Amino acid sequence: MGKSVIPLADLRYAAAVPRIPTNAPAPSGLLSDRLGRSLHDLRISVTDRCNFRCSYCMPKEVFDKDYKFLPQTSLLSFEEITRSAKLFAQHGVKKLRLTGGEPLLRKHIEVLIAQLAALRTNDGTPEGAPLDITLTTNGTLLARKAVALREAGLQRVTVSLDALDDRIFRRMNDVDFPVADVLAGIDAALAAGLSPIKINMVVKRGTNEHEVVPLARHVREHYGPRVVLRFIEYMDVGATNGWCMDEVLPSADVRARLNAVFALHKLPATQPGETAERWAYADGGGEVGFISSVTQAFCGDCNRARLSTEGKLFLCLFASRGHDLRALLRGGYDDAQIAAAIGLIWGEREDRYSELRSQGAAGAGSGERRIEMHYIGG
Ligand code: SAM
Ligand code: SF4
Ligand code: SF4
Helix, strand or coil: CCCCCCCCCCCCEEEECCCCCCCCCCCCCCCCCCCCCCEEEEEECCCCCCCCCCCCCCCCCCCCCCCCCCCHHHHHHEEEEEEEHHHHHHHHCEEEEEEEECCCCCCHHHHHHHHHCEEEECCCCCCCCCCCEEECCCCCCHHHHHHHHHHCCCCEEEEEECCCCHHHHHHHHCCCCCHHHHHHHHHHHHHCCCCEEEEEEEEEECCCCCHHHHHHHHHHHHHHHHHEEEEEEEECCCCCCCCCCEECCCHHHHHHHCCCCCCCCCCCCCCCCCCEEEEEECCCCCEEEEEECCCCCCCCCCEEEEEEEEEEEECCCCCCCEEHHHHHHCCCCHHHHHHHHHHHHHHCCCHHHHHHHHHCCHHHCCCCCCCCCHHHHH
């Protein structure tokens, strides 16, 4: 991990209660922010707890036995999450991603998935289409839960896996969890029909960079095109991971290492706002993705909103402040009022942290501590 661990400033409560506009138009599904970006994805953090202590996300030194996670009463209930998701769908959201913390630690998560699977998009047709529902998990509970998740209506899943080498994997999760159990979770997800499966690997220079080729080889040989491996640049999210640029291995370098062994060619994006640049193996062995938010900012078409575990709406992964939707959900406001408030918030959005960082205008210079990833959701 990084050389210094910065003490955590508790920003969980920094959120303003949203204003309810009068005479707001009913949601049309066509919201646009100040930079002309639509709203397409909603990422929902269902718990701030996790059974791993990845140093880039929840370093053990900060998230120790004395750390105070949110009390149960602070969490949005399944009904509150579903009501929020419905309002976001009215505004144009088509995809929901459940995250955390570790989302599979939230009790009865499959009940929530079943509720979300019953929602419909606002796509101009009388009934709308089902939302695209997915989940990001560290995979530790997947072997046990894959069938129940699929039966509840989950369509696909993203599993985080930073190394194939058991020793490196155990060191990175920092709780000595064996890689074999995560691989068994991926097998179970495939067997249950969750598809496509994506694997996210955060690449840290000096920690797991030598795992890039072995993991790619493993995915090609064991799963083929059914599983897409994506390499994520180590990001400066939160305020506790002691991030420094020296530990970032740029996607271009990762790709060069891979290309030296398996020839790659670039694929076109399938939809605007896609986080990963897609590349295919020239021999037809499937595709890989590169998520380069440090070296190649993609704020220009960022269409993602994030709902924290306790119902704060964040407009950017690097935001310092949220909007307290829970205050409205629990404050007796009706759906039309809350939808109008959401519309107003998105309409005023102008966040583009990564772009500003790459121009040397953000980061430490902003003077504001950022919210933690396990709380806001990855
Ligand atoms: N616990 C689940 C997991 O690990 O998949 C879901 C939450 S986790 C915060 C979501 C994603 O964020 C994971 O793929 C994780 O690797 C990624 N992540 C966390 N901290 C990161 C960082 N500093 N830089 C890049 N990716 C990070
Ligand atoms: Fe937990 Fe996911 Fe963060 Fe690792 S990245 S500590 S698994 S929330
Ligand atoms: Fe979106 Fe913020 Fe990431 Fe830019 S930095 S892509 S606005 S989440």
